[in-house]
Amino acid sequence: MKSSLLSLTLLITIASFAQPMYMTRNGQISFYSKTPMENIDAVNNEVTAMINSSTGELAFAVLIKSFRFERALMEEHFNENYMESDKFPKATFSGKITNPGNVNFNTNGNYPVSVEGELTIHGVKKSITSTGTINISGSKVTTLSTFLVRLADYNISIPALVADKISETVEVKVNCEYQPKK
Amino acid sequence: MKPGILWTILAALVMVSAIAFWLYNKPHRTAEQRPFVSLSATELFKAFESDEISANENYLDKIIEVHGEVDEVTIDMDKNTVVIFKSDDPIFGIRCTLEANNTHIKPGDTIHLKGICKGFLSDVVLTDCIYLKH
Incomplete structure (x- = not known):
């Protein structure tokens, strides 16, 4: 009994070493709106994101109020009139890599991936798909996607x-x- | 038309355009003003963790002074300094974005900051933070 318990503990330890979770609190999400009249862009550097390298699951969360615009007035309109950020303070994505076999988290390189999941903005949840890349460089993992x-x-x-x-x-x-x- | 009316219309036009110009170029909010409340990192985290909706009602967009032990110092993609305060939670706490020139803050330090509360992800997020000498 004792030895089986010990081996179970060992197994869990090995599993957690072999399949680490990757996390950041300093992720960046930006958006860009282009019209002949005006171009608007905003950046958010306070993104929390996680990837489970064994299952390919990934999640992003961002606070609407921490998007930074060039003009304070635009930021105010974005929060108050369009995104209603008092009522809907965050946007989230939760989904998974549909081709996780393509990514080797132990070998440096650039891996193209497809992602599907649910995007929630302004209190509305929608299924979306997107493509992106995962870059592995030592223990550092970088994800890039545009949609x-x-x-x-x-x-x-x-x-x-x-x-x-x-x-x-x-x-x-x-x-x-x-x-x-x- | 009497010249007096013309002058009034002209003055009104100038005023309206001045206000519009000021609004269009008005500066970003800073955390320079007096904080709305001063809390320990543990207290602030607990407020959001136990009841996020009422904590949002109380603290969202407010300037909050927070003090506690620094768990981690990192740099974000725009080279700002990011300080994480410890809380009761083993992983998450208060995440504060400060200007780049705050590299003197080290893990283990006990410090005071004030910043604008943006809400709760896994951490409570404060931005535009200012380091306070206490």
Whole structure:
């Protein structure tokens, strides 16, 4: 009994060494809206993200209020009028790599991946798919992905008065550098 | 039309455009003002962990002064200094973004900061933080 317990503990220890979780609290998500009238971009450096290298599951979470715009007034409108960030303070993605066999977390390199999962913005949850790359460099893992978000899909309405300044579809870029979780 | 009315209209126009110009260029918020509340890192974390909705109502967008032991210091992608305060939780705590010139802060230090509360992910997030000498 005692030896089986010991081997179980050993197994769990080995498993957790062989299949680490990677985490970051300093991930970056930015978005870009382009119209002939005005280009708008905003950056968020406070993204928490995790990857489970054994299952290919991954999750991102971001606070709407910490997107930084060039102009304070735009930031205010984004929070108060479009994203209603008091009511919906965060956006999340949770999903998995659909081709996890393509990524070798123990060998340095650039691996193209496909990802599917659920994106929640403005309180609306939608299934999405995207492509990206995972870069392995020693113990550091970097994920990069760019995808499009249609504002109407997430019930984000743009008043007619500023409709020609804000694109109906914005480009979202995710760039996260992870370390093995302590 | 009387010249007096013309002048009034002109003055109103100038005022409106001045206000519009100021609004368009108004500066970003900073944490320079007096903090709304001063809490330990453990207290602030517990407030969000136990009841996120009411903690959001109380603290979101407010300037909060926080003190406690530094667990980790890192640098974000825009080279800002990031300080994590310890809490009761083994992994998560208070995550604070400061300007790049705060490299003197080291893990194990007990410090005070104030910043703008942005909400709760796995950590409570404060941005635009200012280091306070106590």
